[in-house]
Amino acid sequence: MAQKPSIPKGTRDFSPEEVLRRNYIINTLRSNFELFGFQPIETPSFENSSTLMGKYGDEGDRLIFKILNSGDYLSKVNDSVYQERDSNKLTSEISEKALRYDLTVPFARYVVQHQNEIEFPFKRYQIQPVWRADRPQKGRFREFFQCDADAVGSDSLLQEVAFVQLYDAVFTDLGLKGTTVKMNNRKILSGLAEAIGAADKLIDFTVALDKLDKIGEEGVIKEMLAKGISEEAITRVKPIFNVSGTFAEKLELLNQLLADSDVGKQGIEELAYINDKIEALGLTTVTLDLDVTLARGLNYYTGAIFEVAAPEGVKMGSIGGGGRYDDLTGIFGLKNMSGVGISFGLDRIYLVLEELGLFPEQAIKGTKLLFINFGEAESLYCLKAVKALREAGITSELYPDAAKMKKQMSHADKRNIQFVVLAGTQEMEEGVYTLKNMKTGDQTRVDLEGLKAALA
Amino acid sequence: MAQKPSIPKGTRDFSPEEVLRRNYIINTLRSNFELFGFQPIETPSFENSSTLMGKYGDEGDRLIFKILNSGDYLSKVNDSVYQERDSNKLTSEISEKALRYDLTVPFARYVVQHQNEIEFPFKRYQIQPVWRADRPQKGRFREFFQCDADAVGSDSLLQEVAFVQLYDAVFTDLGLKGTTVKMNNRKILSGLAEAIGAADKLIDFTVALDKLDKIGEEGVIKEMLAKGISEEAITRVKPIFNVSGTFAEKLELLNQLLADSDVGKQGIEELAYINDKIEALGLTTVTLDLDVTLARGLNYYTGAIFEVAAPEGVKMGSIGGGGRYDDLTGIFGLKNMSGVGISFGLDRIYLVLEELGLFPEQAIKGTKLLFINFGEAESLYCLKAVKALREAGITSELYPDAAKMKKQMSHADKRNIQFVVLAGTQEMEEGVYTLKNMKTGDQTRVDLEGLKAALA
DSSP, X not given: OOOOOOOOTTOOOXXXXXXXXXXXXXXXXXXXXHHTTOEEOBOOSEEEHHHHTTSSHHHHHHHSOEEOOSSSGGGGSOHHHHHHTOHHHHHHHHOOEEEOSOSHHHHHHHHHHTTTTOOSSEEEEEEEEEEOOOXXXXXXXXXXXXXXXXXESOOOTHHHHHHHHHHHHHHHHTTOTTXXXXXXXXXXXXXXXXXXXXXXXXXXXXXXXXXXXXXXXXXXXXXXXXXXXXXXXXXXXXXXXXOOXXXXXXHHHHXXXXXXXXXXXXXXXXHHHHHXXXXXXXXXXXXXXXXXXXXXXXXXXXXXXXXXXXXXXXXXXXXXXXXXXXXXXXXXXOOOOOEEEEEEOHHHHHHHHHHTTOOXXXXXXXXXXXXXXXXXXXXXXXXXXXXXXXXXXXXXXXXXXXXXXXXXXXXXXXXXXXXXXXXXXXXXXXXXXXXXXXXXXXXXXXXXXXXXXXXX | OOOOOOOOTTOOOBOHHHHHHHHHHHHHHHHHHHHTTOEEOBOOSEEEHHHHTTSSHHHHHHHSOEEOOSSSGGGGSOHHHHHHTOHHHHHHHHOOEEEOSOSHHHHHHHHHHTTTTOOSXXXXXXXXXXXXXXXXXXXXXXXXXXXXXEEESOOOTHHHHHHHHHHHHXXXXXXXXXXXXXXXXXXXXXXHHHHTTOGGGXXXXXXXXXXXXXXXXXXXXXXXXXXXXXXXXXXXXXGGGGOOSOHHHHHHHHHHHTTTOHHHHHHHHHHHHHHHHHHHHOOSSOEEEEOTTOOXXXXXXXXXXXXXXXXXXXXXXXXXXXXXXXXSSGGGTOOOOOEEEEEEOHHHHHHHHHHTTOOOGGGSOOOOEEEOOOOHHHHHHHHHHHHHHHHTTOOEEEOSSOOOHHHHHHHHHHTTOOEEEEOOHHHHHHTOEEEEETTTOOEEEEOHHHHHHHHO
């Protein structure tokens, strides 16, 4: 008895419809990345373990998929290490390679390795799968695509401006109205912590603040108190719990709160610069908003922080995000390589487009026309038309066997093919095709040009 | 001191230019696959080891990359197995998943797993990387893309006809003139072995025959003799060593040689059918040829065999191939799933296009225009133009800092950007842009419409 086949948990097969829809999103990203001057690179699926390990913290190290060395890998293992029977220790003896965990570390490795070929500032995009040995759950997979764009080797704020425009361009093309690009700045968070005399508690402060959406003002205050931030300090920053108004109005409030903090004022200036430019240039689809509670990736980001929220009413976490970092490549020995980058959440954007019915029909370019096969002579007649249609860019097929009519029609039906052609001896004599619309049942007789016109 | 970064042997980083060129080929494949009614699927990068192991022979099993189980994987290993310290035995205890080795076995697994959702005949294409722990050498990598198209659930020879047309369509789009699609049929090889009374030596016979190109007639005869095929038998098939003429003429010769072999005659009939249809339909770029020495994948193929030769003069092995098989999915318990499939060799096609200078310039869509940054006011003026150009589909960028002119010009130069715009106070006042052609040095003053026109 043969095994019943399955795939590893947390992985997915993608059906034709799913691949076509994913490619629709990916192609939209690619074309906009390129339009904005980002260049694609690709890196190997697996890296040397030394490149990846230790870059994502202990938890990250555990979630990295390791590849077993080939051949008689145990022959190279030291006896005493083997006898210890410690999984962690043995791993480094029997595994030298690991599947990439994200695209950032491979990108940093790429920049350092190819620094002499790269002309800086370097704007690259990368759309490739990554792998994580995470516990699979709804919406969390062990293999998934990341779609990243980064500009490195420049600390100009015009890069941030371009990223807001890039989000706008992509979501405009995808028809995703109501999307919000939320921005914050690490320096504002530092400034707030400083302003309330809790600079040493920056992480605790921002982690609590980040939860405002989920646990509300009361919850945040409770957490801050628990972390040893004084009631008086909290009272001083309370206004930020209920900030409203325009980007500029929010900046004005921050200006008051952070009047004494140099770093805070710098953060305000940066955001004001970006907002001014965006206001002057205009946005088509997205709204730019300031969200002082935004703190994602705080350990990493040093300036701007981005997060993209799906249109209101769609229950979905962020569908993109990013920020500015000071030191991308220091881990590989190349100092002072600052940059800013954003990512798009492919799986989530997919779900949002699906929920809102925004996938265009053309995204699913299936076969539009099936020629029914009535036998040898008829099939050659039809194949000539198939060829002419393909040359005109129209996807059509001949059913491969002269099977029963019912079977062939059912095949067209199950594949959602919109038209069939019935062409027998009479049609061949007259040089025409009987074209049947599978939806309406309408039949018309047309010549080859008529076929092209009906399907174009 | 930080580590000097590198990548595992046999893997590659792809630079922007390489990715764009690879995508040019992949997009050409995709659009033709879809035009011919093939639908894309994608499968996970790793499969359960039980899905892959034992499907490619002992050598294949060795070349499959195994993924180490996560967590404390040794805790589940049986004591006595551990003490044996046998790499092979331990592997199955500490590794449950493996990177896919080709796209065929995952496709077979997909068909069986999703058989109730699939409408047969099912035509799928798949373009994904595969991994092999092969010894890396020139042109052989441990990670490379396969590009496969298969039609399963039909034994109609019209599928073979379509595949010849598909090769023609792809190589037409790629401008690869002089490409030859060579065909043979497993039944003809069986017939030949039968005709010379060496049916039991079919493999030896065809393996020797397959080397005709490399070792010549004398070498082939020597090898056949060494394998115990009689001199008299060899004399009887000698005519096939020097077959020439048209496809039909070659078939005629085979007709004489195989007059007494039923299976041989069936092979001839099949090839004649395909050739007749192709002659009636016509080919644009490729030549269809009959090559009786072609025996690739003999253990697997049961009917048609395809192999694509690059244009003469290009030193390159086959750039594609495939054939018909009787039983794709039997290994997973689904019987009688016959099909036919072909593949395209992405890396080799890349090298051929490069050698012949056939990559179109548009394949490398880089930034066409760099706006020189003269400061705050000027940069906003330029950003408005950048935005308008992007909306017109033209890739342009503003240099992110008001750096020294020389540095900015050199940046444009190094990135092969064709045009720069110099726009200072005077241009702003007049609403124009000074456009400089970096190649010729020519400068003109144009308005926004003029910019678009110059770059379109």
